[in-house]
Amino acid sequence: NAGVMQNPRHLVRRRGQEARLRCSPMKGHSHVYWYRQLPEEGLKFMVYLQKENIIDESGMPKERFSAEFPKEGPSILRIQQVVRGDSAAYFCASSPPGGSVEAFFGQGTRLTVV
Amino acid sequence: DQQVKQNSPSLSVQEGRISILNCDYTNSMFDYFLWYKKYPAEGPTFLISISSIKDKNEDGRFTVFLNKSAKHLSLHIVPSQPGDSAVYFCAAGAYNTDKLIFGTGTRLQVFP
Numbered sequence: 001n002a003g004v005m006q007n008p009r010h011l012v013r014r015r016g017q018e019a020r021l022r023c024s025p026m027k028g029h030s031h032v033y034w035y036r037q038l039p040e041e042g043l044k045f046m047v048y049l050q051k052e053n054i055i056d057e058s059g060m061p062k063e064r065f066s067a068e069f070p071k072e073g074p075s076i077l078r079i080q081q082v083v084r085g086d087s088a089a090y091f092c093a094s095s096p097p098g099g100s101v102e103a104f105f106g107q108g109t110r111l112t113v114v
Numbered sequence: 115d116q117q118v119k120q121n122s123p124s125l126s127v128q129e130g131r132i133s134i135l136n137c138d139y140t141n142s143m144f145d146y147f148l149w150y151k152k153y154p155a156e157g158p159t160f161l162i163s164i165s166s167i168k169d170k171n172e173d174g175r176f177t178v179f180l181n182k183s184a185k186h187l188s189l190h191i192v193p194s195q196p197g198d199s200a201v202y203f204c205a206a207g208a209y210n211t212d213k214l215i216f217g218t219g220t221r222l223q224v225f226p
Contacts, residue, residue: 004157007159031212033212033213033214035214035216041212041218042118042120042203042216042217042218042219043203043205043216044216045213045214045215045216047156048212048213055212056211056212056213059213065158091157091158093157095212101146101148101163102144102148102160102163103160103214104156104160105150105157105158105159107155107156108156108157108158110155
């Protein structure tokens with residue numbers, strides 16, 4: 001059973017470009033969470049999605065950031081017009097339906113904006 | 115508003131000794147707490163959890179203690195091993211939200 005898969009592992013973008021980060025949850029998991037870790041900081045919650053629904057996006061910046069989890073395919077975190085401050089490690093986690101408190105994390109995507 | 119705090123950014127412990135990592139929280143509505151371990155360039159790995167209705171949970175060398183009145187939890191690792199060297203995050207959650215609130219992490223170094 002493959003774990004949570006994130007790609008790419010590393011992504012370099014110039015300021016103003018778009019970044020797309022992908023996350024495939026573990027098999028059987030229908031809940032996906034995105035977290036961001038800035039340098040020297042802990043993980044900050046961004047958004048919680050279930051298939052085709054955004055459940056909680058209270059941690060998402062109001063502009064340039066969006067997330068989706070379509071019926072088919074991976075969850076996508078999209079950052080438009082990236083700026084240097086978006087450079088961070090972005091982690092995706094998944095959990096099964098029904099209330100497991102443990103979330104399994106992917107290896108993360110390290111975004112560098114140059 | 116930092117709801118989950120890990121006030122020690124780093125800890126150094128000799129192999130074989132006990133490692134104690136601390137975590138404080140401010141929100142009394144949290145239903146459960148978790149500890150994650152993270153190596154560089156990898157995602158966090160779940161270690162151990164505890165429900166808010168318990169005060170202790172043990173799994174092998176790892177024990178988590180919860181003091182609800184003090185809003186404090188701690189992770190004990192005994193005996194510590196060099197492979198335990200990593201960053202440890204505590205996290206808290208509530209059943210009605212499903213999102214985890216993480217502390218800033220404590221870097222543990224276990225030396226021979």
